[in-house]
Amino acid sequence: MRRMLKVIVVLGLGMFLGACAAQANPTPTAVPTPTLPAAVFTPQSSVDYCVSCHTDKDTLVQTAKPEEKAPSESEGVG
Amino acid sequence: MAPLEPWEKVLVNADFLNTIHGRAGCIACHGGQPSPDKDTAHTGLIADPSQDANRICGACHGEIVDGFPNSLHASLQGYQTIVYSRSIPENHPALQTAMQNHCSSCHTTCGDCHISQPKSVGGGLLNGHQVEKTPPMTRTCTACHGTRVGAEYLGKHEGIPGDVHFREGRMNCMACHSGSDLHTAEGDAAKHRYWGKQQPACKDCHAQVGRADDPISQHTIHGDKVACQVCHAVEYTSCDGCHVAISDKTGNPFFKTEATYLSFMIGRNPWPSRERPYAYVLLRHVPIAPTSFEYYGQDLLPNYNLLPTWTYTTPHNIQRQTPQNRSCNSCHGNAALFLTLDKVKPEELEANRNVIVENVPATLPFIK
Numbered sequence: 001m002r003r004m005l006k007v008i009v010v011l012g013l014g015m016f017l018g019a020c021a022a023q024a025n026p027t028p029t030a031v032p033t034p035t036l037p038a039a040v041f042t043p044q045s046s047v048d049y050c051v052s053c054h055t056d057k058d059t060l061v062q063t064a065k066p067e068e069k070a071p072s073e074s075e076g077v078g
Numbered sequence: 079m080a081p082l083e084p085w086e087k088v089l090v091n092a093d094f095l096n097t098i099h100g101r102a103g104c105i106a107c108h109g110g111q112p113s114p115d116k117d118t119a120h121t122g123l124i125a126d127p128s129q130d131a132n133r134i135c136g137a138c139h140g141e142i143v144d145g146f147p148n149s150l151h152a153s154l155q156g157y158q159t160i161v162y163s164r165s166i167p168e169n170h171p172a173l174q175t176a177m178q179n180h181c182s183s184c185h186t187t188c189g190d191c192h193i194s195q196p197k198s199v200g201g202g203l204l205n206g207h208q209v210e211k212t213p214p215m216t217r218t219c220t221a222c223h224g225t226r227v228g229a230e231y232l233g234k235h236e237g238i239p240g241d242v243h244f245r246e247g248r249m250n251c252m253a254c255h256s257g258s259d260l261h262t263a264e265g266d267a268a269k270h271r272y273w274g275k276q277q278p279a280c281k282d283c284h285a286q287v288g289r290a291d292d293p294i295s296q297h298t299i300h301g302d303k304v305a306c307q308v309c310h311a312v313e314y315t316s317c318d319g320c321h322v323a324i325s326d327k328t329g330n331p332f333f334k335t336e337a338t339y340l341s342f343m344i345g346r347n348p349w350p351s352r353e354r355p356y357a358y359v360l361l362r363h364v365p366i367a368p369t370s371f372e373y374y375g376q377d378l379l380p381n382y383n384l385l386p387t388w389t390y391t392t393p394h395n396i397q398r399q400t401p402q403n404r405s406c407n408s409c410h411g412n413a414a415l416f417l418t419l420d421k422v423k424p425e426e427l428e429a430n431r432n433v434i435v436e437n438v439p440a441t442l443p444f445i446k
């Protein structure tokens with residue numbers, strides 16, 4: 001009976017000390033960082049079609065639609 | 079102001095591309111497609127991105143854009159306040175349609191002042207798309223406010239000098255009307271421009287007026303009884319009988335006014351307040367008529383008489399010396415300057431009973 005008690009105490013002590021043992025730190029794994037593209041202002045294509053047309057007076061003169069404005073029927077000062 | 083050619087309206091100055099606004103890229107604000115073909119490039123184009131000011135301008139200028147919906151430039155609330163006051167709720171939908179058709183072209187976006195000429199005068203870039211911190215006066219402010227304010231301020235009425243602030247000071251509109259005043263309105267001023275603080279008030283600059291050290295005794299004598307313009311403005315524009323309709327021929331909205339003329343009338347203050355305590359102010363005749371919106375329904379202004387047709391005005395042709403301030407009795411006893419009963423049309427007497435001057439201030443004895 002006394003022997004049995006000794007075995008139980010030893011086993012219990014062993015479990016207690018095992019639970020208190022330091023956890024091993026996991027070794028960090030190197031994760032590849034994605035390379036961010038350098039910030040670039042828009043031009044959404046290599047040629048900025050908006051700019052090339054809207055800064056060229058001759059192109060605009062050729063392509064601008066004449067404005068058709070119906071004559072106003074208003075009379076007097078607005 | 080000569081209208082711009084169609085190409086001229088959209089010609090971008092290459093320098094703009096190097097500015098902070100230009101570097102954002104065209105499509106970021108205007109939408110459209112990157113294409114060498116004009117029609118394809120313009121698919122989904124937003125001509126005035128600042129119509130969505132929160133998304134575009136507000137990204138950086140949020141503190142301005144947040145208050146802009148309260149600005150009368152954005153809301154045009156002044157029209158609605160006055161027109162609805164003469165009406166009843168049942169008529170509001172018809173009046174709303176009328177105002178949408180005839181008044182909304184005056185609505186202003188950020189771009190209408192800072193990048194382009196207003197749409198109501200044909201639009202077009204002001205300066206190659208550069209963003210103008212201070213809008214150019216004659217191409218933006220007086221492009222819209224030209225008939226009365228612009229003509230008065232710049233001295234375009236024959237025989238009537240322009241405003242002293244322009245003639246002598248070369249001051250533009252923004253010298254008095256600050257950006258913060260134009261970008262928003264607070265309290266009652268968001269409903270009508272004469273219902274809130276005076277922005278600007280003459281005393282903002284002329285602080286000495288009425289103070290103990292003011293060398294001009296008339297300022298102290300008249301105090302807050304008389305608005306500054308009563309003594310310091312000259313003849314200004316009034317209008318009669320505006321009617322609006324949609325053209326059968328073109329489907330476009332149009333208006334007809336019966337008369338436009340120069341006037342000068344001192345009357346009772348229709349809206350006395352802590353901010354505008356004056357007993358006497360200048361009044362101009364506004365072109366409202368009981369039938370102004372008849373095209374949109376019968377009797378849409380059943381409460382026409384609740385507001386005067388001769389109403390508070392602050393002409394922009396201020397002079398140091400005027401015919402009425404030449405001497406005390408240039409004004410006192412001079413019935414021609416006052417809105418008396420005989421000067422009001424019989425059908426408008428009821429509307430104007432609060433502003434008509436019954437007893438003209440008497441001639442002062444022993445004073446020329």
